[in-house]
Amino acid sequence: xxxxxxxxxxxxxxxxxxxxxxxxxxxxxxxxxxxxxxxxxxxxxxxxxxxxxxxxxxxxxxxxxxxxxxxxxxxxxxxxxxxxxxxxxxxxxxxxxxxxxxxxxxxxxxxxxxxxxxxxxxxxxxxxxxxxxxxxxxxxxxxxxxxxxxxxxxxxxxxxxxxxxxxxxxxxxxxxxxxxxxxxxxxxxxxxxxxxxxxxxxxxxxxxxxxxxxxxxxxxxxxxxxxxxxxxxxxxxxxxxxxxxxxxxxxxxxxxxxxxxxxxxxxxxxxxxxxxxxxxxxxxxxxxxxxxxxxxxxxxxxxxxxxxxxxxxxxxxxxxxxxxxxxxxxxxxxxxxxxxxxxxxxxxxxxxxxxxxxxxxxxxxxxxxxxxxxxxxxxxxxxxxxxxxxxxxxxxxxxxxxxxxxxxxxxxxxxxxxxxxxxxxxxxxxxxxxxxxxxxxxxxxxxxxxxxxxxxxxxxxxxxxxxxxxxxxxxxxxxxxxxxxxxxxxxxxxxxxxxxxxxxxxxxxxxxxxxxxxxxxxxxxxxxxxxxxxxxxxxxxxxxxxxxxxxxxxxxxxxxxxxxxxxxxxxxxxxxxxxxxxxxxxxxxxxxxxxxxxxxxxxxxxxxxxxxxxxxxxxxxxxxxxxxxxxxxxxxxxxxxxxxxxxxxxxxxxxx
Amino acid sequence: xxxxxxxxxxxxxxxxxxxxxxxxxxxxxxxxxxxxxxxxxxxxxxxxxxxxxxxxxxxxxxxxxxxxxxxxxxxxxxxxxxxxxxxxxxxxxxxxxxxxxxxxx
Numbered sequence: 001x002x003x004x005x006x007x008x009x010x011x012x013x014x015x016x017x018x019x020x021x022x023x024x025x026x027x028x029x030x031x032x033x034x035x036x037x038x039x040x041x042x043x044x045x046x047x048x049x050x051x052x053x054x055x056x057x058x059x060x061x062x063x064x065x066x067x068x069x070x071x072x073x074x075x076x077x078x079x080x081x082x083x084x085x086x087x088x089x090x091x092x093x094x095x096x097x098x099x100x101x102x103x104x105x106x107x108x109x110x111x112x113x114x115x116x117x118x119x120x121x122x123x124x125x126x127x128x129x130x131x132x133x134x135x136x137x138x139x140x141x142x143x144x145x146x147x148x149x150x151x152x153x154x155x156x157x158x159x160x161x162x163x164x165x166x167x168x169x170x171x172x173x174x175x176x177x178x179x180x181x182x183x184x185x186x187x188x189x190x191x192x193x194x195x196x197x198x199x200x201x202x203x204x205x206x207x208x209x210x211x212x213x214x215x216x217x218x219x220x221x222x223x224x225x226x227x228x229x230x231x232x233x234x235x236x237x238x239x240x241x242x243x244x245x246x247x248x249x250x251x252x253x254x255x256x257x258x259x260x261x262x263x264x265x266x267x268x269x270x271x272x273x274x275x276x277x278x279x280x281x282x283x284x285x286x287x288x289x290x291x292x293x294x295x296x297x298x299x300x301x302x303x304x305x306x307x308x309x310x311x312x313x314x315x316x317x318x319x320x321x322x323x324x325x326x327x328x329x330x331x332x333x334x335x336x337x338x339x340x341x342x343x344x345x346x347x348x349x350x351x352x353x354x355x356x357x358x359x360x361x362x363x364x365x366x367x368x369x370x371x372x373x374x375x376x377x378x379x380x381x382x383x384x385x386x387x388x389x390x391x392x393x394x395x396x397x398x399x400x401x402x403x404x405x406x407x408x409x410x411x412x413x414x415x416x417x418x419x420x421x422x423x424x425x426x427x428x429x430x431x432x433x434x435x436x437x438x439x440x441x442x443x444x445x446x447x448x449x450x451x452x453x454x455x456x457x458x459x460x461x462x463x464x465x466x467x468x469x470x471x472x473x474x475x476x477x478x479x480x481x482x483x484x485x486x487x488x489x490x491x492x493x494x495x496x497x498x499x500x501x502x503x504x505x506x507x508x509x510x511x512x513x514x515x516x517x518x519x520x521x522x523x524x525x526x527x528x529x530x531x532x533x534x535x536x537x538x539x540x541x542x543x544x545x546x547x548x549x550x551x552x553x554x555x556x557x558x559x560x561x562x563x564x565x566x567x568x569x570x571x572x573x574x575x576x577x578x579x580x581x582x583x584x585x586x587x588x589x590x591x592x593x594x595x596x597x598x599x600x601x602x603x604x605x606x607x608x609x610x611x612x613x614x615x616x617x618x619x620x621x622x623x624x625x626x627x628x629x630x631x632x633x634x635x636x637x638x639x640x641x642x643x644x645x646x647x648x649x650x651x652x653x654x655x656x
Numbered sequence: 657x658x659x660x661x662x663x664x665x666x667x668x669x670x671x672x673x674x675x676x677x678x679x680x681x682x683x684x685x686x687x688x689x690x691x692x693x694x695x696x697x698x699x700x701x702x703x704x705x706x707x708x709x710x711x712x713x714x715x716x717x718x719x720x721x722x723x724x725x726x727x728x729x730x731x732x733x734x735x736x737x738x739x740x741x742x743x744x745x746x747x748x749x750x751x752x753x754x755x756x757x758x759x760x761x
Binding site for chain 1: 731734742748749752755756759
């Protein structure tokens with residue numbers, strides 16, 4: 001009994017035999033002990049629980065999303081550097097083939113689902129309620145639940161590499177390889193359950209922000225007076241609501257296949273492996289726009305602000321996003337042109353894919369015209385936005401090349417494809433996220449990120465990005481396919497691969513400079529005492545930095561686009577006097593239920609991964625109990641008194 | 657916007673939610689009915705599919721009316737756009753999937 005238990009622990013439960021995994025074990029243990037010791041020593045447990053872990057404040061939830069996403073970016077980046085090290089030279093033995101498969105799988109899954117998504121959710125949590133003049137999101141409790149579901153989903157996925165083994169079927173987890181017969185063990189279960197839990201949180205966030213934007217706008221702010229970032233989040237929310245259910249269903253079906261012996265995606269008993277690819281990409285393609293449209297919104301804000309002009313072609317920007325959201329649902333087959341479809345099917349999706357490039361191109365011209373005759377200020381945020389335009393356009397144009405089905409038979413699954421999607425996903429979401437972080441950082445924390453270090457990080461990262469991915473286009477055309485763990489010498493690929501690896505480490509250096517910049521600025525950064533460091537155009541810059549708990553002491557009335565820019569030009573005495581009349585503010589209470597319920601999700605999920613139903617059942621019961629407790633909570637809000645508002649506003653220098 | 661009080665949405669605690677409880681029971685009944693049609697009856701594949709698709713549509717309507725505040729709200733244009741887009745996406749995933757997989761394995 002004891003022997004078999006120890007055998008299980010050493011041979012199935014813990015991943016053993018690889019020195020790098022032991023290193024990871026040690027660093028996880030040390031980091032966990034370190035955190036516990038530091039928090040205990042500083043007596044911060046109560047503060048951590050009351051101020052952060054149970055918070056339903058959208059600003060704090062946004063910050064927690066961003067911290068989690070930065071940590072996940074580090075993990076995904078280390079995965080990338082491991083792959084680039086393995087591929088730097090031919091016939092390397094840094095990683096074994098199995099280990100390499102696991103690393104590219106976790107790299108892809110983490111970068112999309114646990115980096116891009118939480119960064120986007122973080123930015124929208126911070127900026128959207130402030131841009132529309134609201135005091136919180138529509139459903140603050142649900143917002144906290146979304147965050148904790150994402151967090152525990154990510155943790156469940158991440159522990160796979162030290163407990164039980166990582167998934168290795170790629171981030172797209174194609175059947176039949178991801179099915180039980182070819183892929184026994186718990187790795188794929190971690191993918192299915194971890195991503196599912198995070199996905200529930202994403203769906204809830206989509207609903208939350210749709211309702212927030214439709215229902216909670218300041219008086220006078222009609223839809224066509226909203227800031228462009230808010231517009232992009234409105235449309236993204238709609239895409240989330242309609243795309244994520246397909247993924248939820250696909251993940252559930254494959255989980256049923258693996259855990260309960262069904263055959264939805266296996267050829268045996270009449271299943272269809274291709275149906276997995278079909279459902280995956282029905283979500284997967286709109287997912288690209290879920291991470292892309294919000295950063296289009298960020299760039300629209302940043303380019304208008306630092307050109308000191310109003311955005312060019314506002315209505316066209318909106319309608320092009322609407323067009324993208326509609327057409328984005330009918331292009332998914334271009335991810336598997338080569339899977340044996342008829343010519344008619346390929347032709348339809350080839351054309352729809354080429355069409356979706358049009359509204360995207362329209363937006364590029366709108367940003368260029370916004371800068372035309374503007375007074376451009378080269379801040380760090382603006383540099384990221386400026387670099388986005390040419391770099392993203394290269395990714396977009398190679399995307400149109402891939403969209404042509406006959407040509408795609410040449411490019412498919414080559415490094416040309418790898419270069420293309422990194423061009424769009426790094427020059428788009430990653431540049432956009434850094435752009436948004438530098439832009440909104442003062443509003444989040446009340447101090448500025450150092451501009452000199454920020455610009456250095458930008459140049460290092462942007463140049464390294466091109467050094468890393470430009471050679472990939474060439475090496476792809478020379479015949480190198482994606483996901484190969486090593487390659488022979490004498491193919492003409494070696495110099496390109498070596499250059500790519502140098503670029504990858506350069507991007508790592510750029511990330512480290514950003515991390516240094518954050519630490520340095522936290523200690524010595526310039527305070528933002530005005531609340532409006534960039535001469536901003538939208539309402540979030542009208543309040544102090546960091547924003548008080550209730551955001552707006554009095555709700556602003558909006559009469560035009562760029563509401564704050566207009567208000568600054570017409571600031572009159574009457575307006576100022578009116579601001580003094582405060583009313584008590586009604587705010588939601590903090591709640592421990594979101595984190596506890598998500599912890600039960602984690603427990604039930606871990607049980608499902610290992611098929612330990614003795615663990616699933618108490619986890620599931622815990623989830624239901626949390627729901628019932630929440631249903632009978634009646635005192636879920638508190639009132640902030642006028643005196644307290646006056647005190648806070650006076651401390652921020654807003655009251656004379 | 658008219659009902660915007662610029663506060664977190666407050667939960668209403670009016671009467672006992674009979675409509676929701678009834679909807680939940682109806683949904684459960686329909687789900688088990690579909691399961692019974694597949695496992696308990698041995699109809700032809702065609703008949704089974706027709707019946708369970710009919711039950712699925714019925715269940716979707718129950719969800720819309722009993723849980724999703726379909727008949728409430730002050731801005732019907734949001735509802736109409738939402739339903740129209742939902743129908744579009746559903747039609748695309750069903751029709752195009754059938755078209756794609758018809759010739760595939």
